[in-house]
Amino acid sequence: MLGKTAGGLFWMFRYLERSENTARLIEAGFRIALTRPGGGEWQSVLQTAAARSAYEAKYEQVDAAQVVDFLLRDKDNPSSVLSSIATARQNARLVRTALTREVWEAVNDTYMLLKTRLARPVPDRDLPEVLALIRQQSALVRGTLHGSMLRNDVFDFSRLGTFLERADNTARILDVKYYVLLPSVTQVGSSLDNVQWETILRSVAGMRSYNWLHKGQITPMGIADFLIFDPRMPRSLKFAMSKIRTNLDMLEREYADRHACHETAERLDRQLQTGTVEAVFEDGLHEFLTSFLSETAQLGSEIEANYRFHG
Amino acid sequence: MSDGSDFFDELSGHGTGPRAPYRAYASWFDGEDLKGLRKKSSEAEHFFRRTGITFNVYGQAEADERLIPFDIVPRILSAKEWARLTKGIEQRVRAINAFLHDIYHRQEILRAGRIPVDLIARNEAFLPQMIGVSPPGGIYTHIVGIDLVRTGENDFFVLEDNARTPSGVSYMLENRETMLQMFPELFSKVKVRPVSNYPAMLHRSLGACMPVNASRDETVAVLTPGIHNSAYFEHAFLADNMGVELVEGSDLRVKGGKICMRTTQGYRPVDVIYRRVDDEFLDPMNFNPDSLLGVPGIFDVYRAGGITIANAPGTGIADDKAIYSYMPDIVEFYTGEKAILQNVPTWRCSDPDALAHVLDNLSELVVKEVHGSGGYGMLVGPAASKKELAAFRAKLETKPGNYIAQPTLALSTVPILTKAGLAPRHVDLRPFALFSPRGVEITPGGLTRVALKKGSLVVNSSQGGGTKDTWVLEDDD
Numbered sequence: 001m002l003g004k005t006a007g008g009l010f011w012m013f014r015y016l017e018r019s020e021n022t023a024r025l026i027e028a029g030f031r032i033a034l035t036r037p038g039g040g041e042w043q044s045v046l047q048t049a050a051a052r053s054a055y056e057a058k059y060e061q062v063d064a065a066q067v068v069d070f071l072l073r074d075k076d077n078p079s080s081v082l083s084s085i086a087t088a089r090q091n092a093r094l095v096r097t098a099l100t101r102e103v104w105e106a107v108n109d110t111y112m113l114l115k116t117r118l119a120r121p122v123p124d125r126d127l128p129e130v131l132a133l134i135r136q137q138s139a140l141v142r143g144t145l146h147g148s149m150l151r152n153d154v155f156d157f158s159r160l161g162t163f164l165e166r167a168d169n170t171a172r173i174l175d176v177k178y179y180v181l182l183p184s185v186t187q188v189g190s191s192l193d194n195v196q197w198e199t200i201l202r203s204v205a206g207m208r209s210y211n212w213l214h215k216g217q218i219t220p221m222g223i224a225d226f227l228i229f230d231p232r233m234p235r236s237l238k239f240a241m242s243k244i245r246t247n248l249d250m251l252e253r254e255y256a257d258r259h260a261c262h263e264t265a266e267r268l269d270r271q272l273q274t275g276t277v278e279a280v281f282e283d284g285l286h287e288f289l290t291s292f293l294s295e296t297a298q299l300g301s302e303i304e305a306n307y308r309f310h311g
Numbered sequence: 312m313s314d315g316s317d318f319f320d321e322l323s324g325h326g327t328g329p330r331a332p333y334r335a336y337a338s339w340f341d342g343e344d345l346k347g348l349r350k351k352s353s354e355a356e357h358f359f360r361r362t363g364i365t366f367n368v369y370g371q372a373e374a375d376e377r378l379i380p381f382d383i384v385p386r387i388l389s390a391k392e393w394a395r396l397t398k399g400i401e402q403r404v405r406a407i408n409a410f411l412h413d414i415y416h417r418q419e420i421l422r423a424g425r426i427p428v429d430l431i432a433r434n435e436a437f438l439p440q441m442i443g444v445s446p447p448g449g450i451y452t453h454i455v456g457i458d459l460v461r462t463g464e465n466d467f468f469v470l471e472d473n474a475r476t477p478s479g480v481s482y483m484l485e486n487r488e489t490m491l492q493m494f495p496e497l498f499s500k501v502k503v504r505p506v507s508n509y510p511a512m513l514h515r516s517l518g519a520c521m522p523v524n525a526s527r528d529e530t531v532a533v534l535t536p537g538i539h540n541s542a543y544f545e546h547a548f549l550a551d552n553m554g555v556e557l558v559e560g561s562d563l564r565v566k567g568g569k570i571c572m573r574t575t576q577g578y579r580p581v582d583v584i585y586r587r588v589d590d591e592f593l594d595p596m597n598f599n600p601d602s603l604l605g606v607p608g609i610f611d612v613y614r615a616g617g618i619t620i621a622n623a624p625g626t627g628i629a630d631d632k633a634i635y636s637y638m639p640d641i642v643e644f645y646t647g648e649k650a651i652l653q654n655v656p657t658w659r660c661s662d663p664d665a666l667a668h669v670l671d672n673l674s675e676l677v678v679k680e681v682h683g684s685g686g687y688g689m690l691v692g693p694a695a696s697k698k699e700l701a702a703f704r705a706k707l708e709t710k711p712g713n714y715i716a717q718p719t720l721a722l723s724t725v726p727i728l729t730k731a732g733l734a735p736r737h738v739d740l741r742p743f744a745l746f747s748p749r750g751v752e753i754t755p756g757g758l759t760r761v762a763l764k765k766g767s768l769v770v771n772s773s774q775g776g777g778t779k780d781t782w783v784l785e786d787d788d
Contacts, residue, residue, distance in 0.1 A: 003573045004562050093363070093538055097551040105361050112360065153575065255576050307575040311561065 005095045006157045007309030012091035012107075013161035019084035020138040021169045025049050026071050026081075027131050028202035030124075033064055036195050042067045048176045048203065051077055068127065073118040081134055082118045085111050098154045102144040110137040153254055156247040160303060163247070167240035167296050170227055173203045175289040181220035182285065197223055204235045224285065225277040237292065238272040244299070245269040251307075259306035264299045268292075319463045319723040320735050321386065332389040332784055335501045340384075345732055351493050352383050352728055358492065364485050366541045366772070380777035381486060382727040383493065386738060386759040393755060393783040396459065396467060396742065399652035401751040402642060404455050404744045407474055407629045409645035411451040414628060415441045425644050426637045431628065435682065438590060438625030440597060444614055446623045448520040448748045453585070453621035454513070456480075456757075459652070459740045461723040468655045468720065469638070470739060474630040475622060476587050479758040479778075480743050481545040484509060484552075486758075486780040502785035504755035510552035512745055512752055517583045519747040523616045524568075526580040532556045532572060534563075534586040536604045546587050556581075560588070565608040570618045583619040584609075590624045632681045632715050633659060655720060661712040669716040670707060673700055676716045677768075678707070691768055693719050722768055725779065727761060737762045739770050740781065756781035 029045040042062050046052040054077050055062075055070050073082040089111040096104055114134065122130050149155050174181070180196040197218050201207040204227065213230075214222050230236045245265045252258050280288045304310065319325070322333045329337040356378060359365075365376035388396075413419050414431060415438075421428050431437050456477030458470040487506050491498060517531050535546035537559050550557035562572050563581070571578035586593065592602040597610035612618050628634065634641075636657040642650040658665035658676075669676060678690040690703045707714055724735035742757030759779040760770035770776040 001575050002556055002558065002562055003575050004559070005556075006575045090538070093543070093547070096363075096547040097557050101362075104363065108361060108363050257576065308573050308577070311573065 001098065001153050001157075003308030003310070005098050006153070006307050007304065008091045008095035009098060009154060009157040010161040010303070010309070012088050012095065013158045014165040015084045015088035015091065016107075016138065016141055017162045017165040017169070018079055019081045019088065019134065021165070022049055022071055022079060022081050022084065023131050023134040023138075024205055025203050026068055026127075028199050029064075030068065030127060030131075031202060032195060032199055041195070041199055044176050044199070045071070048173050049079060050172065051079055054078075065121075065124075069121050072122060072130075082114060085114050100144070100148040102148040103141065106137075106141045106144040110141060113137065151250075153251060156251050156254075157307075159247045160244060163240040163243045164296060164300055164303075166235060167237055167244070168293065170204060170235050170237055170240070171289050171293050171296070173200060174224065174227055175286065175293065178285045178289060181224050182281075194218070200227070204233075206233060206235065209233060221277055221281065224280065228280065229272065229275065229277055241265070241269045241272050248303075259302065261299060261302035261306050264295065264302055268295055268299065318721050318735070318737070319461065321461070321723050321725045321738075322733075322735075324464070331787065332387045332392070336385065336387060336497070339497055339500055348383065348728055349730070355381050355383060355489050355493060358489055359485070362485065364481070364544055366544065379482065379772045380763060381489065382761060382763075382777050382779050383490070384726050384728055384733065385490065385780045385782045386725045386740070386761075387782045387784065388756070389787045390784050391787055395651070397753050399467075399650070400457050400742055400744050400753055402646055402648065402651050403457060403469070403472065403638070404452065404746050404751050406638075406642040406645045406650075407455065407472060408449075408451050408746060410641050411474075411623070411626055411629055412445075412449065413645070415444065415625060420641070420644055423644070425640050426634075430633055430637075434628060434631060434633070436625075436627035436631045438628070440610065441623070441625035446520075447522045447616065447619045450520050450621075450746055450748065451623040451626050452629070452746055453517060453520060455744045455746065456741045457652075457744065459742065460655075460720055461738075461740070462721050463723075467652060469652045470655060471632065471635060472630040472638070473741070474626045475589070477741070477743065478542045478545055478587075479741055479760075480509060480754075481548040482778050483743065483754070483756065483758045483781065484548075486778055490780045501782070503782045504785055506754050506756055509743070509754045510549060512754070513549065513585075514553040514555070516745040516747040516749065516752065517585055517619070517621055519749050520619045520621065521582055522619050525582040526569065528580075528582075530555070530579070530581050531583045531585065532558045532581045534558055534560070534584050534588055536588050536592070540587070542587065549585070558584075560603065560605045563606045563609070565606070565612055568612060568615065568617050570606060570609055570612055581618065583621060585621045590627065593620075593624060632679055633661075636715060655717045658716040660707060660714040660716060665716075666707065666711045669714075670704060673704060673707075675719060677719050678703060678714050678716045681713055681715060691719065694766075694768070719768070725759070725761065727763065727777075727779075734765070736765070737768050737770065738779070755783035 025045050025048055029041050032041045042064055046055050046067060049071055051071060055067065058076060059066050070077050071080055074080045075083060077083060089107050092099060092104060092107045114137070117130060117133060145158060177196055177200050198207070200223055201210050206226065210223070210226050226233055226236065228237045231238050233239055248262050248265050252262060322329055322337070324330045359378050359381060365378055410420065420426055421431060452474045454477060456473035456479065458473065459467050460470050461467050483506060514531060518529060521529055531553065532555050533546055533550040535543060535557055537543070547557055556572060558572050563570055566578055569580040570584065571580050588604050591599045592604040594605045594607060594610040595602045596607045609618065610624065613620055636654070636659055639650045639654050658669050660666045660669055669678065674692045676692045680688040690699065722737040722739065725738045726733035727736045738759050738761045740757050740759050743754050745752045759781040760776050761779055762768060762770045763777045764775055
C-alpha cells in the first residue's frame with residue numbers, strides 16, 4: 001500500500017471519530033445547560049474540544065448559541081463537526097481505491113447530508129435531531145467498514161486512526177476536569193460536582209453504562225477507573241490502547257516488520273494492563289494524563305514515520 | 312440553429328417510425344409512463360452524486376463539484392453499424408501509431424512530401440526529446456479516443472482523434488451501471504453488448520507493454536495530477552477497477568534506474584505508468600521545470616527502457632487539429648488502404664486561398680483553434696452573433712495559422728427525456744480503443760455526448776453537454 005494511502009486512511013478515520021466526539025461534547029453541554037440553569041459548562045466543552053483559543057480569537061464572550069455554532073459548523077474551526085466531516089471526506093477521496101464502495105458512499109452521503117443540514121445555524125429546537133443525525137451517520141460509516149472491508153492493512157490503518165483519536169479525546173475530557181476528581185477538593189454530593197461528573201460521563205456517552213456497572217454510585221475514583229481502566233468501556237483508555245496494539249500487531253504480522261511504534265504501543269498498553277486507579281491517584285491524575293497525552297501524540301508521529309505517510 | 316427536421320434522427324430516421332436498432336427499445340418505452348421515467352431520471356442524478364461521479368470545475372472552490380447530466384434514453388447502434396466503425400477505428404489507431412513511430416524516427420512521410428515539414432518542425436505538440444526513442448512494444452498510443460459524428464444512415468465522420476490522455480471512459484462504464492440498476496427488465500428484452508470488462512482489458516493491455524527490465528511483480532500504476540484535477544474521479548475509478556495503485560508525482564522517485572513508489576513497506580518498483588498528467592508536467596528535469604505534478608528524472612528512466620509510459624510522451628503531434636486534416640493521407644501512407652472513416656473537410660487557414668474562402672463564408676462554418684480542446688475558443692458560425700463573427704474575423708486575419716475551419720455538420724440527433732417527453736438533441740460518440748502488441752481492442756459503444764440545449768451543436772460537458780449510455784446490439788434481427 002502507498003504510504004500516502006495509509007496516511008489518508010488514518011486521518012480519514014481520525015476526523016470521523018473527531019466529528020463524533022465533538023457532537024457528543026455539544027450534546028453533553030446542551031443537556032447540562034438545559035437541566036442546570038446557570039451551569040457554565042461551555043467553557044470546558046470548548047477546552048475539551050481543543051477549540052478554546054480559536055473560539056476566543058473570534059468571539060469575546062462565551063455564549064451558548066455561539067459555542068454550539070462554532071463547534072458544529074464553523075469553517076474557521078478545523079475541528080468543528082462540519083470541518084471534520086469535510087476533511088474526512090477529502091481524505092476518503094484521496095484513498096478511494098482502498099475503500100469499498102459501501103464505505104465511500106457512507107462517507108460521501110454523510111458529507112452531503114450534513115453539508116445541507118448545517119448550511120445555516122441550527123436553532124435549539126432542531127439541535128437534538130441534528131446531533132442524532134451525526135451519531136447515526138457515524139454508526140453507518142463504522143458499520144460499512146466492519147461489514148465490507150477486508151481485514152488487512154487498510155483496515156488496520158483505519159482502526160489506528162479511530163482509536164488514537166479516541167484515546168486522545170477521552171484523556172482530554174478527563175484532564176480538563178481532573179480537578180473535580182481529586183479527593184482533596186471533592187465534597188461528595190455537592191451539586192456542583194454532580195454537574196461536573198455528569199458532564200464527564202455524558203461526553204463519552206457513558207452515563208448509563210456507568211450507572212449500570214456501578215449501581216448509581218457516582219464517585220470520582222469510580223469515574224476515573226471507568227474511563228481509564230475499564231476494559232469493557234469502548235471509550236476507555238485501556239480499551240483504545242489495546243485495540244491500537246492489536247492493529248499494530250496485525251501490521252507487524254502482515255509486513256513481517258517491527259518498528260518504534262510497536263515498542264511505544266506495547267509500553268502504553270502494559271501500563272494500562274497493570275496499572276490501578278489507586279496508584280494513578282497517588283502519583284497524580286493530572287501528571288498521569290499529561291504524560292499519556294504526550295505519549296499518544298508521540299505514538300501517532302511514530303506511526304506516520306514508520307509507515308511513510310509522507311515523503 | 313436548427314428546428315430539428317433537417318437532421319438525421321437515430322431513433323426515427325427521417326420520421327417513418329423507429330429505425331431497426333431502436334425497435335425493441337421503442338416498444339418498451341411505449342409501455343412506460345412519463346412520470347415514472349422522470350422519477351427514474353432524478354434517481355439517476357442521486358446515484359451519480361452518491362458515487363461521486365463529479366468533476367471539478369477549474370478555478371472554482373472545492374465546494375463546486377459538478378455532475379455531468381445523464382440522460383436515460385440510450386443511444387443505440389446495430390451490430391452491423393458497429394462492425395464497420397470498429398474496422399475504421401482499428402485502421403486509424405494503427406496508422407496513428409505508425410505515424411508517431413515514423414515522425415520520431417526516419418520521418419519517411421516528410422521525405423515523401425506527403426505532409427509539409429513545417430507542420431511538424433514548427434508544431435508545439437512535437438516533442439524533440441522523443442526523437443530516436445522506441446517505446447516498449449513499439450506502442451505509442453495505448454489508449455485512443457476517436458470522436459465520431461454522424462450525419463446520415465451511413466455517414467460517419469471523425470471529428471477529432473484523442474491520442475494523448477482521452478478521458479470519459481468512467482462515464483461510459485458508470486452510465487451502463489446506472490442503466491442496469493434502473494432498468495434491469497430492459498436489458499432482458501434487448502441484448503446489449505457488455506462494456507464492464509474495460510478495466511480488465513486495460514490492465515491486460517498495459518501489462519502487455521512491459522519495459523525490458525520489468526520487475527518481477529510487473530506493477531502497473533495510474534498517475535494522477537491529484538485530487539483537484541477535474542478528472543480525478545476517473546483516475547481513481549480506473550485504478551480501483553484495475554486493482555492498481557493511484558499515485559501522484561510525490562509518491563514516486565527514481566531509484567536504481569527504476570521508478571519506485573513509496574509504500575508502507577518502503578520503495579517498490581513500478582513498471583507501467585498509465586499517466587493522466589500532460590507531457591509538459593511529466594518531468595520537471597526534462598520538460599516544464601516548474602511542474603510539481605511530475606517525477607524528476609522519469610523521462611531519463613523512460614529513455615533507458617526502465618518504465619513504460621502510457622500514452623507515450625509526444626503523441627500530441629498525432630491529434631493536433633492541423634495534422635488532422637492530413638489524416639486521410641496518413642492512413643493511406645502507412646496502411647496502403649483508403650481510410651475507412653471519413654474526415655470532415657477542413658480548411659487550413661494558414662493557406663491564403665483557404666483563409667479567403669473561410670472569411671467569405673464565416674457565418675456558415677465552424678472555426679477551431681489548432682491546439683484548442685474542450686469546445687473552448689471555437690466559433691459556430693450559424694449560431695454566432697454579428698459581433699462574435701466580427702471578433703473572430705479579426706482573430707483569423709491576425710493569426711490565420713492558429714485556425715482551421717470546417718463546414719457546420721448536420722449532426723444526428725437522439726432523443727432525450729424532457730418534461731414534455733422525448734425531444735431530439737445532437738450527439739457525438741467517443742469510442743475507446745486499446746492498443747498493445749496483442750492488437751487493437753475496442754469496447755462496444757463508447758461515450759455518447761449530447762448537447763442538452765435545443766438546437767445546440769456543442770456537446771462538451773464544459774459547455775452544457777450531457778452523456779448517454781451507448782448500446783451496441785448483440786445481433787440485428
